[in-house]
Amino acid sequence: MQYLPIAAVSSYSSNYLQARMMNMKKRIMSLALLLASVMGINAQETESPVGKFSVIPHVGVGISNWSNNELSFSGSEVLKSKYQAGFNGGVDVEYRATKEVAVSLGVNYARLGFKFPSYQAENENPDKSTTLEGYDNIHVNLDYIQVPLKVRAYITRNLSLTLGVQAGFLCGDGKWKMDYTQVTIRNEEVTAKETETLTNTWPTKKLDVSIPIGVSYEYMGVILSAQYNLGLTNVSNAPKEVDKSCKNKGFGVSVGYRFTL
Missing domain, CATH: 1.20.5 (Single alpha-helices involved in coiled-coils or other helix-helix interfaces)
Structure with a gap:
């Protein structure tokens, strides 16, 4: 071996x-x-081919507010409105006109509105008791059906900028809501307490016109977008003596998917 x-x-x-x-x-x-x-x-x-239509459903969240918007209590204390979060969703139909430009028309639902900070007032009564009034969770909800017409300019194959004009139609009336609490104190003891939720309509015009400005990134049909809405028209329907012009403004992000037809 x-x-x-x-x-x-x-x-x-x-x-x-x-x-x-x-x-x-x-x-x-x-x-x-x-x-x-x-x-x-x-x-x-x-990818959206030149000369083809595509359908883009999308959902997202955003924040909105009114410009120049105030709420006064007892004619002295003035609260300025703040941004409030809301949901948005819809669908766009887009046509790729050239390699660099596409145009789209869409229909969206958007929950807009605003909120106010909490407020507390203290009043002395003739019987030497004290009444405390608290206003919390003060917010206004505005539901819109929006019709945006936008132009999309492609910076690269995946990155694009959008600009257009948008008409928003208010669904029903603006809804105002807050939690109200009243407490009566005498000799450092609570003698009465009342809590309730107050609701009412908020004076809002039915039509809102704005300019949507956005940026999008697309990869394999998935589209991530960020958009700012610049209001053009006065949406407040307050009495003329108030003499204030309030406009919608807001920012949102969304995700969508492109179906090429």
């Missing part, structure tokens, strides 16, 4: 392992190239 020298066995094992590793690397490279080609084909299929 003949035996191979130890050096020969070691050399054979080393060459065998190197061959296996080279073969494994080739397989990994082939799989990576195949995966990249498939992803590239999918990206080309989901």
Whole structure:
């Protein structure tokens, strides 16, 4: 029986392992190239082709407020409105006119509105008792159906800027709501307490016209967007003696998906 020298066995094992590793690397490279080609084909299929229509459903969240908006208590204390969060969603139909430009028309639902900070008042009564009044969770909800007409300018294949004009139609009336608490104190003891939720309508015009300004990034049909709405028209329907022009303003983010027709 003949035996191979130890050096020969070691050399054979080393060459065998190197061959296996080279073969494994080739397989990994082939799989990576195949995966990249498939992803590239999918990206080309989901990209908006020139001369084609596409449908883009989308959902998102945003914050909104009215400019120059105030609420007064007892004619002295003045509260300024703050931004309030809300939901938005809808669908756009887009036409890719050229490689650089697309135009779209959409229909959206948006919950807009604003809120006010809490307020507390203290009154001394003739019977030497004290009445404390608290106003909390003061907010106004405005539900709109919006019709935006926008132009999309492609900066790169994936990145685009949007600009347009938008008409918003108020659904029903503006709804104002707050929590009211009244506490009566005499000799440092609570003698009466009343809590209730107050609701009423908020004077709001039915039509709102604004300019939507946005930026979007698209990859494989998924579109991430951020948009600012600049109000153009006075939406307050307060009495003329108030003499204040209030406009909607807001910022939102959304995610959508492109279906090419």
